[in-house]
Amino acid sequence: MRTSCSPALNVASTVPHLHSDGPLAAVVMAPPSPVPSPALLSLDELKRVAAHRAVEQVESGMVLGLGTGSTAAHALDRIGDLLRCGALRDIVGIPTSEWAAARAAAAGIPLSDLNAHPVIDLSIDGADEVDPALNLVKGRGGSLLREKMVEGASRRFIVIVDESKLVPRIGASGLAVPVEVIPFGWALTLRCLRSLFDGTPGFNLKLRTATINAKASAFEEKESQAEPFVTDNKNYIVDMFFENGIHGDLNDISDKILRITGVVEHGMFLGLASSVIVARKDGVVVMDKAVKSNGI
Numbered sequence: 001m002r003t004s005c006s007p008a009l010n011v012a013s014t015v016p017h018l019h020s021d022g023p024l025a026a027v028v029m030a031p032p033s034p035v036p037s038p039a040l041l042s043l044d045e046l047k048r049v050a051a052h053r054a055v056e057q058v059e060s061g062m063v064l065g066l067g068t069g070s071t072a073a074h075a076l077d078r079i080g081d082l083l084r085c086g087a088l089r090d091i092v093g094i095p096t097s098e099w100a101a102a103r104a105a106a107a108g109i110p111l112s113d114l115n116a117h118p119v120i121d122l123s124i125d126g127a128d129e130v131d132p133a134l135n136l137v138k139g140r141g142g143s144l145l146r147e148k149m150v151e152g153a154s155r156r157f158i159v160i161v162d163e164s165k166l167v168p169r170i171g172a173s174g175l176a177v178p179v180e181v182i183p184f185g186w187a188l189t190l191r192c193l194r195s196l197f198d199g200t201p202g203f204n205l206k207l208r209t210a211t212i213n214a215k216a217s218a219f220e221e222k223e224s225q226a227e228p229f230v231t232d233n234k235n236y237i238v239d240m241f242f243e244n245g246i247h248g249d250l251n252d253i254s255d256k257i258l259r260i261t262g263v264v265e266h267g268m269f270l271g272l273a274s275s276v277i278v279a280r281k282d283g284v285v286v287m288d289k290a291v292k293s294n295g296i
């Protein structure tokens with residue numbers, strides 16, 4: 001029973017399952033259901049609406065993939081609340097980043113790892129971009145590799161976004177499509193990535209940096225220095241930018257990126273999402289990946 005818990009920021013009841021017999025990756029969309037005072041909701045509240053809606057799918061006893069980022073944070077907090085009030089029990093969380101591990105621990109979610117739980121019942125995570133076939137871009141926060149491992153090992157993967165994340169095609173926001181690379185020879189790996197997209201109009205890429213305020217002594221601040229951004233796995237990230245989004249066969253492009261020695265993983269999540277919950281100003285929309293009639 002969840003009646004003693006604080007109510008979710010969501011007036012709708014459950015995520016509808018609208019699977020059809022259509023081809024894999026076809027998408028069925030539920031009509032918007034209203035959110036409270038939609039016009040008044042900030043972007044962060046929209047993220048919370050999507051997160052709470054996803055957490056309605058969590059059941060006691062589940063092994064959960066715990067996502068990373070400002071949207072996933074709301075899901076972690078909500079799961080923690082439901083555990084505290086007794087509406088959920090026996091949850092095991094598999095965090096997708098060091099950040100998620102810390103946030104989940106603070107929320108009181110018991111944690112484990114992929115070695116102990118190679119099959120995950122449900123993962124809930126945000127995304128940077130969602131295309132109409134439910135392909136995603138992830139990793140602008142830097143945690144794409146562990147996310148892809150955890151979410152790839154999940155029976156169901158629910159993506160939670162506000163409407164600003166919807167794009168007509170991957171890369172079309174003009175923001176980064178990240179690639180995690182090993183630090184050794186990163187400039188060579190970057191050159192290989194550049195040649196892969198040679199001739200693509202509006203293509204660019206660069207090593208992601210993080211500004212470090214180095215202290216020369218306890219009293220004196222040195223000039224800020226831009227150092228390479230380092231992932232949880234001690235790797236670097238090369239951010240690729242596509243002015244008009246990525247055209248062509250995404251699986252083929254994915255294969256070509258992954259064949260470059262030095263590339264660890266990229267932030268295109270192709271065919272991994274089971275459904276996407278989109279919180280819009282005018283209500284919540286659920287996009288479900290249709291499955292083939294044989295259940296594949």
Ligand SMILES: O=C[C@H](O)[C@H](O)[C@H](O)COP(=O)(O)O
Binds near residue numbers: 127
């Ligand atoms: O590396 C970050 C993760 O892929 C996040 O899931 C993604 O960046 C979305 O984050 P947010 O919910 O903060 O927009």
